[in-house]
Amino acid sequence: MPQPLLSVRGLTTRFRTERGESTAVDEVSFTVDAGHTLAIVGESGSGKSVTALSLMRLIPNPPGRITAGEVLFEGQDLLKLPDAQMRAIRGDRIAMVFQEPMSSLNPALTVGLQVAEPLQLHRGLPWARAYEQAKALLAKVRIPDAASRLHTYPHQYSGGMRQRTMIAMALACSPRLIIADEPTTALDVTVQAQILDLLKELTREAGAALILITHDLGVVARYADAVVVMYGGRIVEQAPATELYARPRHPYTRGLLASIPRLDGEAGARLVPISGQPPDLARLPPGCAFAPRCGRADASCQTTRPALREVAAHHRSACHHDGD
Numbered sequence: 001m002p003q004p005l006l007s008v009r010g011l012t013t014r015f016r017t018e019r020g021e022s023t024a025v026d027e028v029s030f031t032v033d034a035g036h037t038l039a040i041v042g043e044s045g046s047g048k049s050v051t052a053l054s055l056m057r058l059i060p061n062p063p064g065r066i067t068a069g070e071v072l073f074e075g076q077d078l079l080k081l082p083d084a085q086m087r088a089i090r091g092d093r094i095a096m097v098f099q100e101p102m103s104s105l106n107p108a109l110t111v112g113l114q115v116a117e118p119l120q121l122h123r124g125l126p127w128a129r130a131y132e133q134a135k136a137l138l139a140k141v142r143i144p145d146a147a148s149r150l151h152t153y154p155h156q157y158s159g160g161m162r163q164r165t166m167i168a169m170a171l172a173c174s175p176r177l178i179i180a181d182e183p184t185t186a187l188d189v190t191v192q193a194q195i196l197d198l199l200k201e202l203t204r205e206a207g208a209a210l211i212l213i214t215h216d217l218g219v220v221a222r223y224a225d226a227v228v229v230m231y232g233g234r235i236v237e238q239a240p241a242t243e244l245y246a247r248p249r250h251p252y253t254r255g256l257l258a259s260i261p262r263l264d265g266e267a268g269a270r271l272v273p274i275s276g277q278p279p280d281l282a283r284l285p286p287g288c289a290f291a292p293r294c295g296r297a298d299a300s301c302q303t304t305r306p307a308l309r310e311v312a313a314h315h316r317s318a319c320h321h322d323g324d
Contacts (some may be wrong), residue, residue, distance in 0.1 A: 003075065004031035005209050006055075006177060011069035013054045016062060022282040024050040024064070026233040034176070037200065037210040039224035039241070041217055041256070045278045047233040048213045049099075052179050055211075056096055057086050073177065092122040095170035097199070099182035101162035105154040111138070111165055112150030118172040137168040141198060160191040164198070171202060178203055179211045184219075196223055217253075218260045221245055229253050232279045232289030235308055239315040249317035251294045288320070296321050 013025040025047045032038045040048045053059050054066055057078060071078040073094065078086060090096075098104040105114060115137055116130035125133070131150060138146035141164040154162055163183060170178050180199055184192035196212075200223050203210045212223060220227055220241060227244045229237040229252065237250040248254045255274040276293035279285070287304050291297040300320050308318040 002033075005034040005074065006032040006211075007070070007072040008055070009070040009072070011051065011054055011071065012067045013050055013059060013064060014067050015064045017282055019282045023284065024233050024281055025054055027068070028230070028233075028235055029069075030228050030235070030238060032177070032209045032211060034209055035204070035207050036225045037203070037212055037223055038226050038228065039212045039214060039220040040228045040230060041214055041220060042230035043215055043278050045281070046230040047281075048215075048230055049181050050233075051230070052096065052181050052211065052213055055179065056090060056094065088122070091118045091169075091175075092173045093175055094177045094179070095173070095175040097163070097166045097170050097178065097180040097183045099185040101159075101166045102154060104166060105162060107154055110151050110153060111157070115150075115165065115168050115172060118169060122173050133172070134168070137172055138165070140171070140202070141165070141168045143168075159187050160195065163187065163191075163195050167195070167199060167202070171206065174206055175208055177209045177211070179213070181213045182215070183212075184214075192219070199223075217256045229256070232284055233281055234289065234318065235316075236290065236318045237316065238308075239312075243312070243315050247312070247315075249311050249315065249322050250290075250319050251296055251321075252290050255293075288318075 009029050011025055011028045012023065015022045015024055028051055030038065040051060042048050055071055055078070059066060066079060069079065078089070112131055112134050115134035116127065119125045119130040119133055120127060135146050135150055138149055143149055143161055143164055154165070157165065183199065184195050187195065196219065199210065214220065224241045227239060227241050228235055229250065231252050237244065237248070237253045244253065248257055258272040259274065261271060274293055279289045285291065285302065288297065288301045288306050291301040294301065306318045306320045308316050311317045311322050
């Protein structure tokens with residue numbers, strides 16, 4: 001069997017806080033194959049974005065640190081590489097699209113300069129050639145009149161165009177893996193669909209793998225091959241996307257799916273919210289982190305952490321009552 005492009009094993013990331021140490025990512029393991037899309041799903045504070053930043057080794061230290069695990073990319077453990085080697089990989093073989101482009105793009109530099117910079121830095125292209133490729137990249141992500149847009153600034157773009165610019169920057173060096181962290185935040189529904197369609201289409205053309213981080217399970221059905229559901233810094237369920245939607249096993253996953261509006265539902269049908277609040281990562285209970293919000297929780301859920309175990313072919317769930 002061919003090796004996965006990315007294999008994450010037991011990844012653990014902790015932060016020091018005024019209230020003690022917080023485990024934001026707790027023994028997370030998953031794989032991503034070349035050409036496939038993996039979605040990481042969960043509420044705010046579930047550990048999705050910290051997982052992405054850990055993969056890129058962008059955790060600020062202090063207060064954070066990666067305390068355990070392996071991140072094997074093309075056979076190399078990224079966590080063991082010297083800083084200089086890791087910097088050479090970022091933006092080249094692995095690229096990231098951040099959720100808020102205005103905080104990632106430099107407002108004082110033109111769009112053309114920012115799209116051309118990875119080509120000059122990682123490929124050593126002269127600026128003139130890098131600018132020509134930047135123009136082609138802007139056209140590829142369907143920014144109109146790309147030639148004149150090279151000389152404009154991020155504040156002159158709409159939110160959707162700024163996110164397209166981020167995608168152009170990510171694609172500049174033909175990376176093997178793209179990590180998109182909530183790439184459609186604050187965009188209207190029509191633009192969201194355009195951005196996600198574009199990401200999927202361009203990664204498929206390039207044969208790149210895509211990790212799509214989102215809080216919206218409704219988005220995932222159309223774009224992902226496999227899904228990882230996170231809660232309280234831990235993986236509570238993972239499965240192929242079609243399997244997860246057809247047969248969700250964990251109560252949290254079922255709750256997320258029940259809260260999605262459905263076009264085929266009855267008129268006036270109410271959404272079913274998940275009661276309670278996400279857990280405090282600095283004060284996680286000894287048992288299942290979802291127990292305080294779960295209608296099926298019993299004494300074992302309060303005291304014993306459920307293991308993530310296989311419940312069907314390629315389908316794993318962390319629930320004491322799975323199959324009840």
